Amino acid sequence: MANDQAERLRERLKSLKLRAKSIAVMSGKGGVGKSNFSLNFSLALQKENKRVLLFDLDIGMGNIDILIGESSNYSIVDFFLGNLSLVDIISHGPNGLDYISGGTGLGDIFKMNEERFQQFLNELDYLFKAYDFIIFDMGAGISEDSLRFILSVDEIIVITTPEPTSMTDAYSAIKNICVNHQTMPFSIVVNRAFNNKVGDQTFQRLFQTMKQFLNRDVTLLGVIPDDSSIMKAVIDQQPVLLYQPSCKASKALLLISKDFLTRIDKNEDIPESTPFISKLKSFFMKGRQI
Template sequence: MDQAETLRKLKSERLKKNNGLMKKIAITSGKGGVGKTNVVINLAIALQRRKKRITIFDADLGLANIDILLGLAPKYNIVNLISDDFPIEKILIEGPGGIKIIPASSGIQEITNLDPYQEEKLLSELSKVAEFTDILLIDTAAGISNLVLSFLLSSEEIILVTNSEPTSIVDAYAVVKVVSKYDLEKPISVIVNSVRSEEEGKTVFNQLRTTVDRFLGREISLLGFLPYDKVVLEAVKTQKAVVEAFPESEISRAFSNLSRILLNKLSWVTPDEGNNESWKKMLSLSENEK
């Protein structure tokens, strides 16, 4: 085998492992407490059940919630990655249903003020999980700080969570406005959480879509609605994911549906299917090597 061929083979093997196909999806809301973390955890498990390899990044860096909601006690966290140069593999933990979790820290304020070098390092360590991840779900902090904005802009998709409270809808609109200032094309889809009826969900989404269309001249799409369900609080109290603790509940079925809709929306391509796109990518890389 000549050198060029060996190089091509190595590159195609690396692409197969990583394949550039990991999707980064940021889950955000503007207003706090609307259900982002619950969405991330349950959607992650529902997607993993559909045979996708899911990693969650708890990007509420100074107020870790993912591990608490799942009753996990990670030994290391994001502070070790930023301050102690730990590689991402060392802080990664396993969660229910085989999902992987990159834990945040709790009560370390400095971690919320990353300098550009630290931010770059974090993003580059994050890209390493592509070797064993199909979808990286990023659970952002509430608000629209510069750090939240960098997570939103570096993701391929944004899922915006709102409930039917006017403050939550207005804050969701504010997120779309800020993101659109930098990237008008970034796909944004909406989950309306804690609805009492489908009608309520539709009303909220239409209100948001109309305002976004009129004032920002861009589109947002609907991912789906999640019902208000008291079993969520039960699951939170026992530090379990609701789809595991109450698999037959209305909300668990809604999460299963959402995961299917999301995969269709991403027009999913699994890394080993040798589809046209990945072949094209591989070929263009080989061309460049010549």
């Protein structure tokens, strides 16, 4: 069954010549709903007729499988340690969403021999030509290895909640990235906000702090309300967008995806050739020299 799916995907990819925009979804701390957002945001973009690949890179704690109540046949570890291609390990989730399941060993990317790493880059570049968006669900916080991935993407979506510790950790993560990349675009999603006013106030605090200490602007992508439907969906292992499509959280997620696409259409053209692969290769080589 898995082989048949991979073969069908290969046939589909042959006719596509897209150039994916790469997005890293991250947070300063765990437990803020980052993976839940990544999953539902991917589905929301798909509802707008976009081809999306969700790549779970939550180091050692990949949980996309858990959120959708399915067990993937393969994970990224099967590429690192086995002989499978990236196409082989793509799973198909709810509404046909393509995703690569996470696992332990992100650092293996930077410990592979040069030939194996080049194969990884070539196959990833192949996937970049087959999707509109590749969304990397990163682990909470930043490690040396995950930073290489984060610095290679086109933009970053940071998930925070109104809790002071969540905001402080989000700022620390953003500061870490700004030290290494002065022009990286950031968007903020405030999750679990009691209302829009609280969400806006949370964003304004982050905005003012970044402006004062980092001299950087940041945009508010959206506010997701503290909706009990999300927890019910998690317990039932379904994306809230499909579980309760008319709830407040689902409506907020759909609005976020529409606003995101509108912003791209107005201000950003998808480049003819993505710099992601060359950036990642450059960071890999630097890591080898350390």
